[in-house]
Amino acid sequence: MALGAWFAGLQVAFAQTTPATANLRLQAANSVVDAGFKAVFAAEKAGANVTSLLAQLNNAATLLAQAEIANRTGDYNTSIARADSVLLVAQPVASSAQTLQSAATVASQDAFWLSIEFTVIDAVVFLAILFVGWRWVKARYMKHVLESKPEVPAQ
Amino acid sequence: MKLHDYKLIFVVVGLVGVLLIAAPAFADIVSPPPNEEKFSELYLLGPAHIAANYPYNLAGGQNYLVYVGVGDQLRSSAYYTLYVKFRNQTDALPNATQGTPSPLVPLYEYRFALQDGAYWESLVSFSVANASVSGNQSIVNQLTINGLQFDVNKPSAWDSNSTSFSYSLVIELWLYNATSNAFQYNNRFVNLLLNLTSTA
Numbered sequence: 001m002a003l004g005a006w007f008a009g010l011q012v013a014f015a016q017t018t019p020a021t022a023n024l025r026l027q028a029a030n031s032v033v034d035a036g037f038k039a040v041f042a043a044e045k046a047g048a049n050v051t052s053l054l055a056q057l058n059n060a061a062t063l064l065a066q067a068e069i070a071n072r073t074g075d076y077n078t079s080i081a082r083a084d085s086v087l088l089v090a091q092p093v094a095s096s097a098q099t100l101q102s103a104a105t106v107a108s109q110d111a112f113w114l115s116i117e118f119t120v121i122d123a124v125v126f127l128a129i130l131f132v133g134w135r136w137v138k139a140r141y142m143k144h145v146l147e148s149k150p151e152v153p154a155q
Numbered sequence: 156m157k158l159h160d161y162k163l164i165f166v167v168v169g170l171v172g173v174l175l176i177a178a179p180a181f182a183d184i185v186s187p188p189p190n191e192e193k194f195s196e197l198y199l200l201g202p203a204h205i206a207a208n209y210p211y212n213l214a215g216g217q218n219y220l221v222y223v224g225v226g227d228q229l230r231s232s233a234y235y236t237l238y239v240k241f242r243n244q245t246d247a248l249p250n251a252t253q254g255t256p257s258p259l260v261p262l263y264e265y266r267f268a269l270q271d272g273a274y275w276e277s278l279v280s281f282s283v284a285n286a287s288v289s290g291n292q293s294i295v296n297q298l299t300i301n302g303l304q305f306d307v308n309k310p311s312a313w314d315s316n317s318t319s320f321s322y323s324l325v326i327e328l329w330l331y332n333a334t335s336n337a338f339q340y341n342n343r344f345v346n347l348l349l350n351l352t353s354t355a
Binding site: 033034037038040041044045050051054057058061062064065068069072073115116118119122123126127128131134137138141142 | 161162165168169172173176177179180231232234236253260261262263265267268269270299303305325331333334
């Protein structure tokens with residue numbers, strides 16, 4: 001049993017330090033940061049304020065760069081450790097960005113309909129005032145016409 | 156003026172007024188096409204944070220400083236990578252005509268995301284170690300960038316035109332393309348010319 005545990009430990013240690021493992025972790029880290037950026041980008045397009053999310057993403061991107069450098073220099077333990085840190089930092093970014101995007105989309109739609117409502121109300125009020133003005137002008141005109149005396153040409 | 160003329164004035168005022176009232180709502184729906192140029196900036200500054208006094212003569216064991224910066228003028232957020240490469244006079248530079256990067260393997264890299272109009276800047280400190288000169292040949296075996304040591308083993312022959320053992324630090328700008336899910340070379344690079352003067 002002790003031998004089994006030793007062998008399993010050896011396997012874990014071996015698995016954690018191979019270039020293949022480091023590459024896999026790096027791929028995962030890259031995917032998470034990429035997905036995070038895409039989600040932030042979409043949220044920004046929807047009108048959300050993404051400043052804090054980009055700051056969070058930048059922390060992950062810095063760690064990812066360190067992981068990539070370590071991988072290139074053959075320091076696979078550091079590469080794996082940094083890549084794992086990337087996952088922790090970047091994973092919440094995508095979900096937060098999606099929440100922000102949904103909120104921004106709803107806010108944008110609300111603002112649009114509010115703008116339409118105000119436009120319709122403003123137009124109706126304006127036309128009503130104009131109609132009242134027209135009635136007044138028409139009444140004055142008619143009164144002026146009715147009260148005016150016909151001119152008799154001088155003979 | 157006849158009643159018909161008054162009527163015409165009221166109709167015209169009504170139409171113009173309704174159009175003016177509806178203009179903000181129309182502006183929300185029909186946004187004008189963007190006519191501004193979209194681009195990314197890449198710059199390199201000397202140790203005094205100005206575009207002067209760039210390190211050129213390189214002595215082994217000494218530390219040198221430059222600032223590298225990127226500006227996002229893409230009208231949206233962008234995700235960048237800067238690759239730092241070390242070359243001698245025979246290594247290819249990025250090809251500005253074809254828009255291809257240098258074929259050299261990057262040593263160091265920076266990754267960051269920027270909002271539209273924002274700038275990112277970082278200090279790059281570098282030094283060479285285990286450099287040697289023998290006759291018309293020099294070699295730099297190790298380059299340290301921001302405290303990380305890289306084995307470069309880069310030789311350089313004496314260049315009688317520039318009277319130098321010519322090396323350079325190339326920094327390339329890459330931009331993440333969300334459609335292709337990959338970083339693409341942005342056809343922007345800075346090339347810091349260096350001359351190995353002493354091996355210390």
